[in-house]
Amino acid sequence: MKKLMLVLAIAVFGAYAFRTSDEGSISGKVTPADGANNAWAIMGTDTLKATVNDGTFSLQQAKAGTYTVIVSAKSPYQDVTIANVRVEDGKATDLGEIKLSEK
Secondary structure, eight states: OHHHHHHHHHHHHHHHHTOOOOOEEEEEEEESTTSEEEEEEEETTEEEEEEOBTTEEEEEEEOSEEEEEEEEEOTTBOOEEEEEEEEOTTOEEEEEEEEOOBO
16 A cells, blocks of 8 residues: 555656646737837746747747846837736736837
8 A cells, every 4th residue: 555655646746747837928019110120038047039020029938937028129219128027827928019219
């Protein structure tokens, strides 16, 4: 009986330890649409990058946590930094419209 309990405990722990989490995403719309090149999301040592196409971006495979998002603007616009962007497992985080300002 003790061996059976030990085997079950190891199986349950193993299944939990190797489970995959559902990753989230971060998206947004930049205006003007041609004003930015890339969007970045940074959390600790994790960095995600997406190209801004037609004013939209989507940062995929984001682990759950709190990110800083940076939109790299083209001249004459200024980069935009958005702090404390929260991502939850399996959920999409939409930043909505991000308006660029001129330098």
